Amino acid sequence: MKRKFNFSAGPSTLPVQVLEEIQREIVNYRGSGMSLIEASHRGAEYEAVHNECIENIRTLLDIPANYQVLLLGGGATLQFGMVPLNLLHYAGEGSTADYVISGVWAKKAHQDASKLGKTHIAYDGASTNYTTLPENISMSESPVYVHITSNETIGGLRWVDWPDTGTVPLVCDMSSDIMSRPVPVEKFGIIYAGAQKNLGPAGVTLVIVRDDVLQNSATQLPAYLRYSVHAENNSLYNTPPVFSIYAMNLVLRWVKKQGGVRKMQELAEQKADLIYSAVSESDGFYTTPVDPTYRSVMNVVFQIADASLDSTFIEEAAKHGMVGLKGHRSVGGLRASLYNAMPVSGAEALADFMRSFATRRR
């Protein structure tokens, strides 16, 4: 079977070695006579996978000891609510959380927070149609946290240097670029990410939270919504998404084997460069709306100047085994997502196709 190059924004492509390993192990897990997904989440076999997964995250992201690594359900979307529930809603009168509105995902995070407490918009990219990021953000007087989105999956832009929030916890949605570059974890109060872009199949959400933030979080909430309940129970308070965690661990082993996060960064830049070069060398046949300083290396957003060619581009690309290139319905155009598991050969194939399409259709 010839595998397609899957440029989807999420769920997204996984390393074929990981898929094959799952296939080998899914019925009879390492000679145990049953599947791991049938086994108790409190049994030795699952627990070994669970703990190795957390350990791999710690090692790969170089997470300091005063941070807890949580594996939760609900996607990044649940974190849009869980962050303000834990840190804002019960924080007392006048408490404010600051939000940087960099695009669609940041907006959604802000929307949920504003239902739960007072928020302040520290930057809003609306006037540039969310194609750039600020050099400085304008924080409120003493916010309980500042929320940013490291990589806007739909708009195709990303933070390069992290904003300095002093002693105020910086909370970051890293769903679409976690593990694609080294991150100074010590600068953040909370980092969260849904798995289905760079970490594995959908179903598990990674939350990295600093101890003092944990200690300051609300105790009035139902158990599942409290970070501290998950931290105290090593993310085994209830049944965790065992299949997703098992698969994520295989992806993390694969990342390690490839050379870790620095290697992922090097490859991501190489892949993105291939596509951005095909755009910039096209004499205006293709364009990209994003400020070059902040453009994403995970989600390359581009357009054909003659937008009526979009559907032909997508159809022809599909015939060449390249799928998932349609831009998000809210922005249109085209988008190539180049997550960790996308091989360089996939980006090369797309860049070649873009050049030949432009030559034939200009």
Ligand SMILES: *Cc1c(COP(=O)(O)O)cnc(C)c1O
């Ligand atoms: C995909 C995505 C989300 C939503 O994640 P779910 O796991 O589907 O809830 C949130 N933020 C960003 C930046 C994303 O890319």
